[in-house]
Amino acid sequence: MAVLLCKGRYRARLAQSPRDVADAQKLRTLAFGTGQTDQDAFDPVCAHILVEDTQAGHRLVCCFRMLTMRDGTEIGRSYSAQYYDLSALEGFDGRMVEMGRFCIHPDWKDPDILRVAWGAMTAYIDQNGIEMLFGCSSFAGTETDDYLDAFAILKHRHLAPKRWLPRVKAPDVFRFASRLRRRPDAKKAMLRMPPLLRTYLMMGGWVSDHAVVDRHMNTLHVFTGLEIGAIPPARKRLLRAVAG
Template sequence: MATAVLLSKGRYQARLARSAKDVAAAQALRTLAFGTKQPDQDDFDTLCAHVLVEDMRSDGQLVCCFRMLTIEDGAEIGCSYSAQYYDLTTLADFSGRMVEMGRFCVHPDWKDPDILRVAWGAMTAYVDQNGVEMLFGCSSFAGTETAEYLDAFAMLRDRHLGPTRWLPRVKAPDVFRFASRLRRRPDAKKAMLRMPPLLRTYLMMGGWVSDHAVVDRHMNTLHVFTGLEIGTIPPARKRLLRAVAG
């Protein structure tokens, strides 16, 4: 099992939540970052481990958080948050331990790119300590309008669709089937500018996405299912992540 402190780098420390107070702080940051009218909390919060990234030069200010749901293999994937929106029966045969990474957010007043690096370093430490073989979750684009993200979706279609054997099927009532319906050659520069930072990091490590995006009006987002098999991460990228995690 992972220790409480996962990583300490420079001014930031990443640790696991240790109390109900810690979880409440993560929920408050999520509510602020996502701009929801109601507190951002659900039943999955009690099932997940929560990672808090704190700025130790600002009295331990919480600047980033995310949660992780660990399942032993694909047979349990129907219990995940993502399974509410995607038909994940194709992943039921995945035989290794899996972690669903969700509710990732950064405090809107903190713009330091090192925060994302520390968060991924903490995730790497957790993955290594717990023998995780796949990360997955929902990667979100802000808003529910597709027009400003067409280049990004075209790039996802051309370069980053998941393997057929794992590809989720449609379940949600409102989806954007970009892989089959989008007729556009992507402008690479525009695509990367509009790609969410978390998703961009997944893709740099060899992650893949579903062939459709879910229109989530409750959260005011478009999201794609994202998977990352740990064994397929390029060796150079693994070394970089482990250097941060170490």
């Protein structure tokens, strides 16, 4: 069993069998509320990370998947490339990994689950020599009015560097960087920010200048990137302490 880490009551490990992947798909179906089983053509080519509660019969409480690429020339085969023009990132000269389908069981509210997930992600990144982590960070629902302060703070503080900025590809997008003129209420913004995206931003992550309206998944999502070398040293030590 490829265990990445054990912390407290939680264990994070790599999926080892089709049954493990099927369990992850069941959890995703429950968490995303898509009705039919959440599975796609990316599942067979990804590594799947499972976080289990060892005090609840090793119940699966969190999962996500990782798609590794040798450098930016392979970014066109990512899940995100279906929704964003990522041609600017084709010049990234380093190993990359796309993190996707992140979810936590709706009945589990322990914040340690997210910490363990990030610790497992850190272990995976270190073991595979990854230099950039990226993916789509989702807001629940497709109504932008609920998240205007969050989008405004993304515009003012967290837009991607111009050299990596994704361009519009999806037919239905919210161009928050060009449309919003409001001064964000930082407290309201962080309350409405998805926990996963909030953690990305704390690590120095950045986002696209527009959100994709995904009606199939009933989400708004922004492309999110994190250059591993740019993570503040104190944050990196904290992550590696969890991962270790």
